[in-house]
Amino acid sequence: MQAFLTLTRRELASFFVSMTGYVIIAVAVFQMGLSFVILLNNLQGESTPMPVTEVFYVTAFFWLILLLSAPVITMRLFALEKYSGTFETLMTAPVGDLQVVLAKFFAAMIFYMLMWLPLLGCILIVQRFTGGATALDPGTIASTYFGIFLIGCLYMSLGCFASAMTRSQMIAAMVGFAIGITFFLLSFLSEQLSASKSWWSQALNYIAMREHMRDFSRGIIDTRYVVFYLSLTVLFLFLTYRVVESRRWK
Amino acid sequence: MTDSLMIEVANLTKRYAGNTAVSDLSFSVRRGEIVGLLGPNGAGKSTTMRILSCFLPATSGTARIAGFDVFTQANEVRRRIGYMPENNPLHQEMRVREYLKFRARLKGLGLRRSRERVDIVMQQCDLTEVQKKIIGHLSKGYRQRVGLADALVHEPELIILDEPTIGLDPNQIRSVRQLIKDLGRTHTVLISTHILPEVEMTCNRVLIMRRGKVLLSETSENLQKTMNDGQIITEILAPIEALRTCWEEMAEIKHFDIAPTDGDFFRCALTPSEGADVRPQIFSAITQRGWTLRELSRSRQSLEDIYMRVTRAEHEEESL
Incomplete structure (x- = not known):
């Protein structure tokens, strides 16, 4: 446990001692700001039945932030250590492979959630100036953040996996981005095919992340989605663990 | 254990x-x-x-x-x-x-x-x-x-x-x-x-x-x-014939080589019998005869030599 906490702390700190962490947060905040402008614009127009969180979500900035930041957050986790050789000092310290994988994943998750905090500021401003609790329900905000958290788990874990496979941060980012955007694009495919009743269009419906996130931003927490994200996260973390362990079979 | x-x-x-x-x-x-x-x-x-x-x-x-x-x-x-x-x-x-x-x-x-x-x-x-x-x-x-x-x-x-x-x-x-x-x-x-x-x-x-x-x-x-098995090197100013007889008389020396070097000195490479250190005898022989000595040293075989010997032996074995 001590090793796990020590590692998590170091990983988290390394986002902030280098510029990476600040750059990622700055870019994310910039995009949140843009989406906020659009959101205000939308709120000025006709009244809409959507909750404010969903109004934010449908601006598409959400996916831009997620898809761009996830690979950048995770790319250095393993690749940099392998590249600089510190992976050897790390793996010859009395720590288990699983501890290492989980610590890196947790650090990435914490950073990812910190990155999303400014959004809360935007929402609070809206609440302040619309002058009423009616526009914003804490439950919807919580479920939006829960959705952000779940999708983050999936993207951080697949980023870990991409990073563990290579010693080049660039390749790690590209592979992470490719897998991430594939998952995202599958939801468009399912929308296209929603009319057909074939088994695979139904299967695609379960992967439709756009649909999932819309529900979360409306305040609906569907346990099927929760199971979907958590099981995929576990799968990717398991794969990462196997990749890290694989040096022992070579 | x-x-x-x-x-x-x-x-x-x-x-x-x-x-x-x-x-x-x-x-x-x-x-x-x-x-x-x-x-x-x-x-x-x-x-x-x-x-x-x-x-x-x-x-x-x-x-x-x-x-x-x-x-x-x-x-x-x-x-x-x-x-x-x-x-x-x-x-x-x-x-x-x-x-x-x-x-x-x-x-x-x-x-x-x-x-x-x-x-x-x-x-x-x-x-x-x-x-x-x-x-x-x-x-x-x-x-x-x-x-x-x-x-x-x-x-x-x-x-x-x-x-x-x-x-x-x-x-x-x-x-x-x-x-x-x-x-x-x-x-x-x-x-x-x-x-x-x-x-x-x-x-x-x-x-x-x-x-x-x-x-x-x-x-x-x-x-x-x-490493100490090496030769003894000495440079002496003396007639070459006298040097030759001197080394021949010394029982501990198995083999010797004499070569002239600069300034009328002769450089002698002496191989002593196993493990013996004959430097004191050589020195006293030289002083007895009143020759001029400018170098007396034991060439140490370096680790490098041993290393080369060992790795080369392996190499030759492979090429056979």
Whole structure:
């Protein structure tokens, strides 16, 4: 446990001692700001039945932030250590492979959630100036953040996996981005095919992340989605663990 | 029986896709020894060390450290070794103290204990004045010491250093060697190098490796004896005939060679019979005859010669 906490702390700190962490947060905040402008614009127009969180979500900035930041957050986790050789000092310290994988994943998750905090500021401003609790329900905000958290788990874990496979941060980012955007694009495919009743269009419906996130931003927490994200996260973390362990079979 | 043995390696083999890095390697190291692994690049030194430090598994064979198997009891082994890999990788963005503290905590030391140990190793490795500096900004010598401090921080029984003096300037090399020597008083040390004088100066025992095998395992004392088998060289101003009779009369000299050199001096290369040191007799013979002497020395066979001999013999064997 001590090793796990020590590692998590170091990983988290390394986002902030280098510029990476600040750059990622700055870019994310910039995009949140843009989406906020659009959101205000939308709120000025006709009244809409959507909750404010969903109004934010449908601006598409959400996916831009997620898809761009996830690979950048995770790319250095393993690749940099392998590249600089510190992976050897790390793996010859009395720590288990699983501890290492989980610590890196947790650090990435914490950073990812910190990155999303400014959004809360935007929402609070809206609440302040619309002058009423009616526009914003804490439950919807919580479920939006829960959705952000779940999708983050999936993207951080697949980023870990991409990073563990290579010693080049660039390749790690590209592979992470490719897998991430594939998952995202599958939801468009399912929308296209929603009319057909074939088994695979139904299967695609379960992967439709756009649909999932819309529900979360409306305040609906569907346990099927929760199971979907958590099981995929576990799968990717398991794969990462196997990749890290694989040096022992070579 | 395992009490006195720190490292026991038996029939260790490591194959990477296609080539064999270590083949059927066996050796053992007693507690308190400083052992040097010597060999050309690609001899399997680093691979051996990586297996011993539980980073890589062996293809076959066993290795035990302090009685624990490196594969099945990896965590026990890792707790007992301090390992500094080749090129000494460090987290460049961290500060010296912060890094050592992180490593100490990672290796399971308590909060107070890690603070104490970090202070001690920083003093030991002369890092106290740079403790607040960022590792990436330090000179190579300091970085090497940070790596050493990391290897020492959890008080390991065995210290494994892979080429600890590579890329340092002569002063830094000297201070690192001194540090290793000091460590040898309290720890078992295994170092690898391809720099011969380093082994000669710091180690009690030398293992010469080539192509994944140990060719020679010898204590430094025995090596010194072997090395002292060389010739005696002397330069004397005397008539050549008189010199010849003089050497012929001396019973301990098996063979001699006389060659003229500059300024009417003659350079004599004398091969004494096994193990004898005839320098005093030679000196008294010269003074009796009233000759002028300008050099009298015993050519020491260097470790390099032995190394060349051993590795060449292996090479010839292969080409047969």
